Amino acid sequence: xxxxxxxxxxxxxxxxxxxxxxxxxxxxxxxxxxxxxxxxxxxxxxxxxxxxxxxxxxxxxxxxxxxxxxxxxxxxxxxxxxxxxxxxxxxxxxxxxxxxxxxxxxxxxx
Amino acid sequence: xxxxxxxxxxxxxxxxxxxxxxxxxxxxxxxxxxxxxxxxxxxxxxxxxxxxxxxxxxxxxxxxxxxxxxxxxxxxxxxxxxxxxxxxxxxxxxxxxxxxxxxxxxxxxxxxxxxxxxxxxxxxxxxxxxxxxxxxxxxxxxxxxxxxxxxxxxxxxxxxxxxxxxxxxxxxxxxxxxxxxxxxxxxxxxxxxxxxxxxxxxxxxxxxxxxxxxxxxxxxxxxxxxxxxxxxxxxxxxxxxxxxx
Numbered sequence: 001x002x003x004x005x006x007x008x009x010x011x012x013x014x015x016x017x018x019x020x021x022x023x024x025x026x027x028x029x030x031x032x033x034x035x036x037x038x039x040x041x042x043x044x045x046x047x048x049x050x051x052x053x054x055x056x057x058x059x060x061x062x063x064x065x066x067x068x069x070x071x072x073x074x075x076x077x078x079x080x081x082x083x084x085x086x087x088x089x090x091x092x093x094x095x096x097x098x099x100x101x102x103x104x105x106x107x108x109x110x
Numbered sequence: 111x112x113x114x115x116x117x118x119x120x121x122x123x124x125x126x127x128x129x130x131x132x133x134x135x136x137x138x139x140x141x142x143x144x145x146x147x148x149x150x151x152x153x154x155x156x157x158x159x160x161x162x163x164x165x166x167x168x169x170x171x172x173x174x175x176x177x178x179x180x181x182x183x184x185x186x187x188x189x190x191x192x193x194x195x196x197x198x199x200x201x202x203x204x205x206x207x208x209x210x211x212x213x214x215x216x217x218x219x220x221x222x223x224x225x226x227x228x229x230x231x232x233x234x235x236x237x238x239x240x241x242x243x244x245x246x247x248x249x250x251x252x253x254x255x256x257x258x259x260x261x262x263x264x265x266x267x268x269x270x271x272x273x274x275x276x277x278x279x280x281x282x283x284x285x286x287x288x289x290x291x292x293x294x295x296x297x298x299x300x301x302x303x304x305x306x307x308x309x310x311x312x313x314x315x316x317x318x319x320x321x322x323x324x325x326x327x328x329x330x331x332x333x334x335x336x337x338x339x340x341x342x343x344x345x346x347x348x349x350x351x352x353x354x355x
Binding site: 004005006007008010015020033037043047048055107 | 115116117119120123124128131132133134135136137138139140141142143144145146147148149150151152
């Protein structure tokens with residue numbers, strides 16, 4: 001309940017405050033969002049499996065975001081930032097898809 | 111066909127008693143929602159070139175700078191044209207002003223417009239009818255010599271280059287003919303020019319005063335700061351003379 005409320009509050013805050021992203025964070029924010037989405041879908045799947053644990057979720061969320069940002073940073077330093085960003089997005093996208101597929105199978109058996 | 115146990119787990123977690131773990135999850139999800147919304151609005155507000163590739167941007171920049179060069183060249187051309195036009199306009203205005211001044215002075219000298227200015231009023235009384243056209247003509251010549259710019263007789267006859275003087279039909283009745291116009295004594299000659307010089311021109315020995323008094327007339331000269339010469343000379347069209355261009 002609190003989780004859903006928090007998500008809503010965050011979205012509304014972002015929409016109404018419309019803060020501008022600091023220039024230094026601009027390359028990392030989209031990747032971080034995708035990484036966090038991945039962690040969230042993983043958590044939903046775990047919830048349906050009955051193995052959800054908020055400690056695990058917090059750690060996976062934070063580490064996902066940090067690792068994604070680190071990879072993008074490293075890519076920028078190596079001059080392959082955009083390619084590496086694409087790679088990270090692809091990998092996270094695959095994971096999100098597989099998580100969603102598992103959730104779907106769990107809920108609908110299909 | 112929904113999995114009842116999974117749904118029950120979800121339902122249980124939704125209605126579960128708020129715990130610290132749930133709060134942490136809520137905060138994290140709030141951060142996620144916030145970041146996603148910010149990123150979405152950021153992408154929305156980005157300008158049209160944010161997704162453009164570097165080569166395209168370089169090409170765009172080059173074409174822009176070429177266009178700018180071209181515009182700058184055009185600007186320089188137009189400024190040059192403008193300067194030339196301004197110069198020619200100024201020259202034309204100066205020429206116009208000069209010809210306007212020339213026109214004014216020619217119209218004054220040819221008696222086509224009324225004139226105002228300092229000058230003298232010479233009154234020649236002729237009780238015996240003895241002062242004739244020759245005396246007046248001499249006087250006019252002297253006045254012209256002294257820089258007279260506009261002359262009229264009896265506020266009726268403007269004296270210009272073509273003006274002629276003749277004695278009246280009856281020599282005894284003290285009248286003259288100026289440009290076919292008969293004027294009677296006393297003759298009032300109004301002259302615009304430098305008053306002192308004009309007065310001098312009538313007073314020198316053997317001049318108008320001496321001549322008229324020798325013939326039995328009287329001459330009085332009054333200088334004035336503002337005389338009006340309002341009669342006009344008849345306009346004359348030339349039939350034979352044409353300007354040499």
